[in-house]
Amino acid sequence: MTSMVEIDRQISAFVNSHRELSKGRIWVDGLQVTALDTAGALLALTLVREAEPTFSGFRDSQAAILELTRSRYDPSNGLTQLVPSRDSFLEMLGRKGERALAHSHGLLSFAGQCVVGTLIIVRNILAGRWKRVRFKEFVVQLDQVFVTAIPIVALVSALIGVVVSYLFATQSMRYGGQIFLVDAIGIAMCRELSPIVVAIIVAGRSGSAFTAQLGTMKINEEIDAISTLGLSPLQVLVLPRMIALMLTIPLLVFIGNVAGIAGGVLIGATYVDITPATFLDRLQRVLLQKHIYIGFFKAPVFAMAIATIGCYMGLTTQNNARSVGLSTTSTVVQSIVSVIILNAIFAVIFVQMKL
Amino acid sequence: MTTAHLSEFVVEATEIQTRFGDNQVHSGINLRVPRGKIVGVIGGSGSGKTVLLREIVGLLRPTSGHITVLGVDMWSSSPAEVSGVKERFGVLFQNGALFSAISVGENVAVPLVENSDLPSALVTRLVELRLSMSGLEPKVALMMPSELSGGMRKRAALARALALEPELLFLDEPTSGLDPINARAFDHLVRTLCDNLGLTIVMVTHDLDTLLGITDEIIAIGDGRVLAQGPVAQVAAVDHPWIREYFDSRLSSNRR
Numbered sequence: 001m002t003s004m005v006e007i008d009r010q011i012s013a014f015v016n017s018h019r020e021l022s023k024g025r026i027w028v029d030g031l032q033v034t035a036l037d038t039a040g041a042l043l044a045l046t047l048v049r050e051a052e053p054t055f056s057g058f059r060d061s062q063a064a065i066l067e068l069t070r071s072r073y074d075p076s077n078g079l080t081q082l083v084p085s086r087d088s089f090l091e092m093l094g095r096k097g098e099r100a101l102a103h104s105h106g107l108l109s110f111a112g113q114c115v116v117g118t119l120i121i122v123r124n125i126l127a128g129r130w131k132r133v134r135f136k137e138f139v140v141q142l143d144q145v146f147v148t149a150i151p152i153v154a155l156v157s158a159l160i161g162v163v164v165s166y167l168f169a170t171q172s173m174r175y176g177g178q179i180f181l182v183d184a185i186g187i188a189m190c191r192e193l194s195p196i197v198v199a200i201i202v203a204g205r206s207g208s209a210f211t212a213q214l215g216t217m218k219i220n221e222e223i224d225a226i227s228t229l230g231l232s233p234l235q236v237l238v239l240p241r242m243i244a245l246m247l248t249i250p251l252l253v254f255i256g257n258v259a260g261i262a263g264g265v266l267i268g269a270t271y272v273d274i275t276p277a278t279f280l281d282r283l284q285r286v287l288l289q290k291h292i293y294i295g296f297f298k299a300p301v302f303a304m305a306i307a308t309i310g311c312y313m314g315l316t317t318q319n320n321a322r323s324v325g326l327s328t329t330s331t332v333v334q335s336i337v338s339v340i341i342l343n344a345i346f347a348v349i350f351v352q353m354k355l
Numbered sequence: 356m357t358t359a360h361l362s363e364f365v366v367e368a369t370e371i372q373t374r375f376g377d378n379q380v381h382s383g384i385n386l387r388v389p390r391g392k393i394v395g396v397i398g399g400s401g402s403g404k405t406v407l408l409r410e411i412v413g414l415l416r417p418t419s420g421h422i423t424v425l426g427v428d429m430w431s432s433s434p435a436e437v438s439g440v441k442e443r444f445g446v447l448f449q450n451g452a453l454f455s456a457i458s459v460g461e462n463v464a465v466p467l468v469e470n471s472d473l474p475s476a477l478v479t480r481l482v483e484l485r486l487s488m489s490g491l492e493p494k495v496a497l498m499m500p501s502e503l504s505g506g507m508r509k510r511a512a513l514a515r516a517l518a519l520e521p522e523l524l525f526l527d528e529p530t531s532g533l534d535p536i537n538a539r540a541f542d543h544l545v546r547t548l549c550d551n552l553g554l555t556i557v558m559v560t561h562d563l564d565t566l567l568g569i570t571d572e573i574i575a576i577g578d579g580r581v582l583a584q585g586p587v588a589q590v591a592a593v594d595h596p597w598i599r600e601y602f603d604s605r606l607s608s609n610r611r
Contacts, residue, residue: 008477037520037552042484043477061551068547072487079483079493082460320455320501 008043030058041069110312111304114242117234121243137240145206145241146248150255152205153198157256160193161185161263169272178272182279185264186287194256195295196343198249199302203335207310210241211331214314215324223315233315242307249303250296257295290355298346305342306335365390365523365555366411371420373406380406381417382579393549393556395566398576399597404559405449405527407576411557412446412525413437425523442470444523449531451512453500459486459511460496466518485514488544490537505532513541520548526558530565538562542569575601 028044030036036058044055045066055066087095124132168184214237217223226233261283268274313331317323366388373381380403388394398404409415411422413429422429427440445466453462463482467473473481483493489510500508509532516524529545530538546569548554560566566573566587573590575582575598583593591602 005473005477008474038484038488038548039481039520042480046480064547064551068488068544068551069484073484074487079460079479079496082464082479082482082496083458084497318501320499322455323501 007040011043026053028053028055030055030062033058033062036062036065038065038069041066042073045070045073106316107308107312110315111308113234114238114308117232117239118243120235121239132235134236134240137236138244141240141244142248144209145202145245146251149201149205149252153201153252153256154259156201157189157194157197157259158263160197161189161260162267163263164188164193164260165264165267166271169267173272178268178274179278179282181264181268181272181274182282183286186261186283187291189260189264190257190287190295191291192295192343194253194260195299195302196339198252198256198299199306199339199343200336202245202249202252202303203306203310203332203339206241206245207306207331207335208328210307210310211314211317211328212324214238214311215317215327218315218317219319219321219324238307238311238315241311242304245303245307246300249299253295253299257292294346294350294355298343301342301346302339305338309334309338363390364388365425366557367421367423368407368411369421371407371410371422372418373403373410373415374418379579381420384420384576384579384581386574386581386584388555388557389572390555391549391553392571393545393558393569394572394574395570396557396559396574396576397561397566397601399601402576403579404576408525408527408557408559412444413441442519443521444525445516445519445521447509447512447516447524447526447529449527451500451508453503453508453512453515455500457499458496459491459498459500459503462500462511463496463514463518466515470519481518482514485517486511488517489514490540506534506537509533510537510541517548520552520554522554524554524556524558526556526560528560529558530560530562535564538565539568541565545569 041062055063058066086092121133124130165181165185169178169181172178172180172184214223217237223233223237226236265276265279268279269276310331313327313334317327364387366386368384368386371381371384373379384407396404396407406415410417411424411429413424416430421431425440425443427436429437429440453459454465457465460479460482463485464478467478467481482496486493486496491507491510491514495503495507495511500511503511509529513526513529516526530541533541542565545556549556549569558565558570570587572585573587574584575590575593575595577595577597582595582598583590590598
């Protein structure tokens with residue numbers, strides 16, 4: 001069987017060598033054509049088009065295919081590519097910048113809406129309108145963002161406690177200062193490590209889940225359905241998630257503190273001869289309450305950033321399957337970066353406040 | 356072509372049973388689709404039309420029974436044979452199933468690029484023809500699937516299913532979401548291709564104009580089995596409560 005590419009080449013060669021033929025002087029004889037589909041008809045029609053050939057000798061079914069192709073295909077509007085042309089560098093820069101601005105603006109106004117929404121919840125509670133308070137959704141989220149996160153937070157914090165303690169113990173042993181392991185691990189875990197580790201875990205498992213859940217609901221038009229039923233997606237979907245996360249993240253940080261210090265106790269007991277009793281005794285004297293409270297204070301701020309980003313990205317997902325994946329990835333990146341930036345800002349503030 | 360390819364029936368299903376947990380969807384489906392015909396599949400919601408279609412095209416394994424497509428048993432042949440058959444038929448899914456990461460034109464080009472070595476200029480021309488055959492303007496090729504309306508998405512998906520003009524086409528609700536004018540244009544296109552290229556078309560549809568206008572045969576599915584198979588008039592005359600109600604309601608509303 002002659003391939004289509006070969007036929008294409010042969011017809012082109014023929015047309016090129018008979019350029020001088022005037023209009024209406026070409027007959028295309030189909031007597032020997034055994035099979036013709038619309039792709040073949042397309043070739044026959046486009047290649048000798050200028051010569052306005054007369055088709056003859058085709059069987060009825062082949063003539064019908066030629067006619068179908070002729071009626072549906074207009075060679076003059078010539079599509080030349082299948083992929084939209086790319087923007088130039090400047091255009092791309094402009095578009096990205098514009099999008100980044102619009103995104104920050106959207107994120108900030110969404111955070112504002114969440115604050116107003118929270119005030120509405122407070123008003124509903126004070127006025128005793130319990131039906132308006134989405135308690136059931138809140139409890140479901142408590143389970144998803146807190147209870148199921150406990151094992152992973154405990155495991156990760158304990159391992160970080162072990163690794164940091166080990167490094168500190170190796171260094172401090174050279175000066176005989178092993179006992180300061182207690183100060184170091186206690187303060188580092190409670191003030192910095194545990195809040196950051198918990199925030200990163202939460203961004204990875206809850207922030208991404210918020211975006212994926214809300215994004216899928218958006219594609220499925222569930223969010224539109226909620227609005228048209230006279231409910232507020234903010235009250236039904238966003239705030240239960242955000243409040244559950246903000247209320248429970250200090251608890252996760254506490255679990256992280258305990259697990260991390262337990263890792264320190266383990267290293268103290270096995271590696272540098274600090275008995276658990278000595279460890280805990282010193283911990284009580286050196287770990288000031290302010291360190292613990294600073295950790296507890298920072299965590300809900302991180303949680304608010306994560307929940308705001310996660311829900312906003314979900315609600316603004318575009319209407320296709322690919323977009324949910326892209327938004328979810330973007331949520332995790334944005335959440336982790338913003339947590340680390342917020343933590344740096346807090347560090348500067350607390351140093352200035354001499355805390 | 357070997358003689359197996361030219362057998363009279365392109366799809367044969369025998370004693371298909373399908374069970375999801377306690378839910379018996381099919382309890383013994385037997386059907387045969389003759390070559391070169393347009394066959395419509397009808398049945399109430401939840402009667403397992405789409406499930407049956409998915410079993411025929413090899414996406415879902417029936418609990419028991421045999422399915423033969425173009426002479427190859429879809430569930431007991433070697434993977435190479437099955438994938439060889441899959442290149443020879445096209446499927447239009449209910450919601451289009453366009454790949455969202457690439458443009459409409461590239462979507463239509465996928466079967467052409469993957470299954471042939473046509474130069475890209477030729478592929479582009481063929482894509483344009485396929486799009487206009489399904490009633491879309493060439494400029495749609497540059498749009499992303501997410502930018503299309505429901506009806507346009509359907510037509511783009513039809514263009515992709517038609518890309519290779521496969522000898523067997525499965526269409527799941529091809530005209531739902533199309534306006535009547537485009538639906539009739541679709542009917543005309545399908546009929547022309549079927550008559551002149553010898554394509555066989557199996558479509559799940561509830562569009563009575565399509566059913567009455569272009570199908571050669573109808574397969575009515577209900578109660579987990581085939582209630583009737585044959586030309587429209589013959590199926591409409593079958594004495595079964597669902598079939599009677601289906602045609603009564605549709606025909607009377609049509610007459611108004």
